[in-house]
Amino acid sequence: MDFKKLLDDYMKQLDCTAKDLAEKSGLSAATISRYRSGDRTPEDGSENFARLINGIVSIAESKGIPDISEQSVSDSFSPYIRNSVDVAHFQKNFHTLLTVVPINISDLARFLNFDPSYISRIRNGQRQPANPAEFARKISAFVAGHCQTEEQKAVISSLLHCPMEELSNYTDFQVRLTDWLLAGVGAVKDSMTVFLKKLDEFNLDEYINVIHFDKLKVPSIPFQIPTSRTYWGISEMMKSELDFLKATVLSKSTAPVIMYSDMPMKEMAKDPEFPKKWMFGMALMLKKGLHLYQIHNLDRSFDEMMLGLESWIPMYMTGLISPYYLKNTQSNTFLHLLKVSGSAALSGEAITGYHENGKYYLTKSRREVEYYQRRANELLKNADSLMDIYRSEREAELNAFLISDTRKSGKRRGIRSTLPLYTISEELLERILIRHGMDNSQKQRIKKHVKAQKERIVSILASETLEDKVPALTPEEFRKNPPVLDLSGIFCETNLPYSEEEYRTHMSDTQAFSQKNSNYILRISTAPTFHNLQILVHEGQWAMISKSKAPAIHFIIHHPKLRNAIENFIPPIVE
Secondary structure (H helix, E strand, C coil): CCHHHHHHHHHHHHCCCHHHHHHHHCCCHHHHHHHHHCCCCCECCCHHHHHHHHHHHHHHHHCCCCCCCHHHHHHHHHHHCECCCCHHHHHHHHHHHHHHCCCCHHHHHHHHCCCHHHHHHHHCCCCCCCCHHHHHHHHHHHHHHHCCCHHHHHHHHHHHCCCHHHHCCHHHHHHHHHHHHHHCCCCCCCHHHHHHHHHHHCCHHHHHHHCCHHHCCCCCCCCCCCCEEEEEHHHHHHHHHHHHHHHHHCCCCCCCEEEEECCCCHHHHCCCCHHHHHHHHHHHHHHHCCCEEEEECCCCCHHHHHHHHHCCHHHHHHCCEEEEEECCCCCCCEEEEEEECCCCEEEEEEECCCHHHCEEEEECCHHHHHHHHHHHHHHHHCEEECEEEECHHHHHHHHHHHHHHHCCCCCEEEEECCCCHHHCCHHHHHHHHHHCCCCHHHHHHHHHHHHHHHHHHHHHHCCCCEEEEEECCCHHHHHHCCCECCCHHHCCCCCCECCHHHHHHHHHHHHHHHHHCCCEEEEEECCCCCCCEEEEEECCCEEEEEECCCCCEEEEECCHHHHHHHHCCCCCCCC
């Protein structure tokens, strides 16, 4: 049996001509002729193969012939067609699809008749589907059937580089998506990677110097605006934001500031000057000593959500911001903005899709400000903490959290820019500390921290798994960005870099630790993604991003959407 013989058998069973099959499949008569003669065989996962299958199934259905389904035809042809699927490419695109399109993994797994954990392992590159092309077609069938809103199609059309109209037909939708999964080029940047890269590279001291934060003086001249003012459209909306900041900074009030907005971010991000002015106003509020409660709207597209969080990185790094998010799903019809200080209130509204027609109202009227303060406080009561931010003054709280988590079940996963302290030998640690001239009190503090880490991790590994991805560095990479001891847990910002020999020895210690502890899974990467970040995930519970210096800080994230994105984060391959 070969491809052409099997195709002839199907045509005999269906009692159809090459013309009939061409019309039903959308393939040309010449293509059908080449398939029948054996001059050409379709490629697995190709659009032509999918069309051929659909044509055969369509004819079978019209003639009432049972037992001919998309699955059965595909399985019959599979042994006889060309298979040139790049599995790594498919996995990357599959991960991108799940990241940018709101797909319920449990529903997808149920549709595919797989366990959700198996889907996650394929997504993360830990497993490969037996038949990638068939797997891709089934995924596409699910997405084509479940992603039918205009918003979903807009995201997918951007991903596929095709007009939305080409996704209006189920078959075309499925074929287009299958082709992209197997061979398409990703159209979107990985927003999570961009966010983490910016966090990795951000230096608060440099930022403070650039904006001259230490030299900032809070003006005392009152901001001369009418008691109230109305603003229209996007450009005036940006002005209203800046006027609110001015009114707040230049008032005598030191009351906390509460801010919320679910307005689209991308239009404002296009203006090169607005972000600078906005950031300057925010810096002045912090300089004045105001406490900021930022209520984020995370019921947006993933890209929008990450774009919004990116702009807050400098603010988060100060430790002076309390970030929150609303628990309840917001309406997709109306857009709102509410920002309130002790002296001013800014309220805005627009209809989704007509942001440019929005109206914004700034007031300094005492009675109106009190009204909006009540609204903002009620909004804050309905919000949850987006993330817990730990600076050095909260070291005891961080340790208490990690110790309490030790007893909780669940898989752990680490993505590291250096080696974990809990695998280092006492001899090597001592040698590194001596070489760097650490005094006795510093040495004892570090040793105590390392001992506590080892005890906590060994306790976890007694019943749960921990997978660590650690970097193996080339001599060139080592010279360019020498790794350091990870002392972020004790908020030590003194760099203690490894020598190449010390790093190799610690890597050997880590491999030995893996052999000794069966629940410890060590994965060595030859392409380090970050230089100053450690990521630890407790699946289904929380994700922690730790930054070693400038400053040392830890973000523990509980929000499901953001946590899930970090949980499924795949470090990009660095060329």
